[in-house]
Amino acid sequence: MRLADYLDKGASVDPAAPCLTTDGATASYAEVQALSRRVAAALAAVGVRPGDTVAILSANDPVAFTCVFGTSRAGAVWCPVNPRNEAAENRELLELFGCTVLVHQASFAPLVEQVRGDLPLLRTVVCLDGEPADGTLGWEEFLVGGDGSEVDRAAVDDVAMIVGTGGTTGRPKGVVLTGTNLETMSATTLMSYPFEGRPVYLALAPLTHAAGVLCFPVMARAGEVVVMRSPDVGRFLALVEERRVTHTFLPPTLVYMVLDHPALPTTDTSSLQCFWYGAAPMSTTRLAEALGSIGPVMAQLFGQTEAPMMISALPPAEHFEADGSVATRRLASAGRPTPLVIVEVMGEDGEVLPRGATGEIVVRGSLVMRGYHRDPEATAAASAHGWHHTGDIGYLDDEGYLFIVDRAKDMVITGGFNVYSTEVEQALMQHEAVADCAVVGLPDEKWGERVTAVVQLRPGAVVEPAELQAFARARIGPVKTPKQVEVWPDLPRSKVGKVLKTEIKQTLTG
Incomplete structure (x- = not known):
């Protein structure tokens, strides 16, 4: 099944049934289906072809979610973009995915402006709401461009979406998920x-x-x-x-x-x-x-x-x-x-x-x-x-x-989000006072796990944990920033110099 088929299945059961409800306003299955068809036609009008990748950058929003079904109906591939990511990470993901279209909420326009100049394959940017920036299509302008045409294509090779995720090195990868x-x-x-x-x-x-x-x-x-x-x-x-x-x-x-x-x-x-x-x-x-x-x-x-x-x-x-x-x-x-x-x-x-x-x-x-x-x-x-x-x-x-x-991969899951220890370590290592560091996840009643960093300073260096937290937050955002920072004179290591994270966890948890 294509993603659009789930919407169409619901519409076939009861087109008048409530489909998407937000802030007390409800759109029926027939209404969401009709809008998704307009989105598909508009995507085709700006040159989207089967197999192309379409990025959607939005907080929870029914119109943005309807674009998912329009993307599927156009035979294109949905690439969700997490607005919590820093601009550098989203730039790398959009480049990796080769996105030709980016649909975004107006509140994320500053982030879009930071990355769009570095994405040569990105041909079309669409603002869902508010006043579009220069070089960006407004929502109605985008939709009108496809009016009068009907587009309902099969997906290419069953690929439905590509989802960004970190790797063992902290570098993002794209997970290819099919309709199957x-x-x-x-x-x-x-x-x-x-x-x-x-x-x-x-x-x-x-x-x-x-x-x-x-x-x-x-x-x-x-x-x-x-x-x-x-x-x-x-x-x-x-x-x-x-x-x-x-x-x-x-x-x-x-x-x-x-x-x-x-x-x-x-x-x-x-x-x-x-x-x-x-x-x-x-x-x-x-x-x-x-x-x-x-x-x-x-x-x-x-x-x-x-x-x-x-x-x-x-x-x-x-x-x-x-x-x-x-x-x-x-x-x-x-x-x-x-x-x-x-x-x-x-x-x-x-x-x-x-x-x-x-x-x-x-x-x-x-x-x-x-x-x-x-x-x-x-x-x-x-x-x-x-x-x-x-x-x-x-x-x-x-x-x-x-x-x-x-x-296995030293990943920390905090508040439902994946945080890769090496990415946090690399951010902290950029501080001039830091000689080495290790990041682990410790059990936490609120967050499931809390990101915890143990830092070894350069000789003669002095720095407060709060300064290191602020330094990391500016580079990798609040979710990945350690909630706990410890400064130790030395990190425990194996005979070949590998930092022993198991010993660090044991020490911190008693």
């Missing part, structure tokens, strides 16, 4: 979690992130997607009650904010069927609290960009034992492998390990990406021995539940 990958994800979602009646999905998390792809199975059921423009937990709870929300997704950090919000005890959450959490480790203590405060609807999902969302699942019922008590040990798991993927644990020699043995989690099936865009070496490394290597370390227990115990 996302169809597998959607089918698995529908068969692994409760969907009774027509769903109402509340999207607070970024639509460029996990929240976006979860819209596709909802639309296949002609469900309503309620889009929140900004992460306001009080408003989130109000919408759960007002819109009779059945499904939603939040990373653990936001789940904790929901649990701590004073409005939760008086909020009617009885409509919820499935409250997904994932994208970062979650405290089992707080998860048990959520089962009591929010209801027996919590549902874990485990995936990664390269195998989206549905490697394993812990549906609501499996949070409990047969007698109704909380399945305490199981809460620490990532659930069981979903029906359309095979999950194993592999040793360093490529041998599949028995149950209970710890190794790298590997996956096989149509959920797994086609590969990394224009990076055959990284693709080969990730698919060694005929399996996709997740980079996560864990084990399968005797009941088939998957437990993740560590992450």
Whole structure:
């Protein structure tokens, strides 16, 4: 299926049904479908051909999300751009993807102006709202350019989207996801979690992130997607009650904010069927609290960009034992492998390990990406021995539940976002006082993990941790900036001089 097919499927069930709702305004399936067709025709009018890449830079916005379906209908490839990234990272991603069109919200115009001059393949820039800058098409001007024509093309080679992600070096890569990958994800979602009646999905998390792809199975059921423009937990709870929300997704950090919000005890959450959490480790203590405060609807999902969302699942019922008590040990798991993927644990020699043995989690099936865009070496490394290597370390227990115990590539998952330690280390090493540093992730009740840096200074140098944090924030943004900085006289090293991050973690955690 193309991405546009999910919208068309919902429209075929009930064209008058609510499709996208934001700030109290609702567009029906027929209306969203019609706008997506205008977008497709407008893209064709500015020269977009099947297989071209179209970048969308936006916060949560129903019109921007409609552009995803227009891009698909034009036979082009959707490239979501994370507005939280720094300009340099987005410039590198847009260049890697070879984007010919960039659609953006007016609030991100300064970022666009920083990068567009370095992107020779970028022919057209479109502003969704507000006054367009010089050389940028306004929204209505863009749409009018395609009026009078009809475009509905098949995708080239099934590629649906390319998603930017970091690598072991911190350099971004492009994950190529096909329509088949996302169809597998959607089918698995529908068969692994409760969907009774027509769903109402509340999207607070970024639509460029996990929240976006979860819209596709909802639309296949002609469900309503309620889009929140900004992460306001009080408003989130109000919408759960007002819109009779059945499904939603939040990373653990936001789940904790929901649990701590004073409005939760008086909020009617009885409509919820499935409250997904994932994208970062979650405290089992707080998860048990959520089962009591929010209801027996919590549902874990485990995936990664390269195998989206549905490697394993812990549906609501499996949070409990047969007698109704909380399945305490199981809460620490990532659930069981979903029906359309095979999950194993592999040793360093490529041998599949028995149950209970710890190794790298590997996956096989149509959920797994086609590969990394224009990076055959990284693709080969990730698919060694005929399996996709997740980079996560864990084990399968005797009941088939998957437990993740560590992450192989020193990646830190904080608040649902991936932070690569080498990128943070490189930023800190630019400071004149820093001789060496190591970045690790430490357990954190709020963030899942917090980015933590241990720094060794140059002889005679003096610097405060707050100065290093400000220095890093200016280069890599607030999400990746260490929340904790320690200055040590020396970093622990192996005999060959390699920094021993395991020892650093042990020291910091006691």
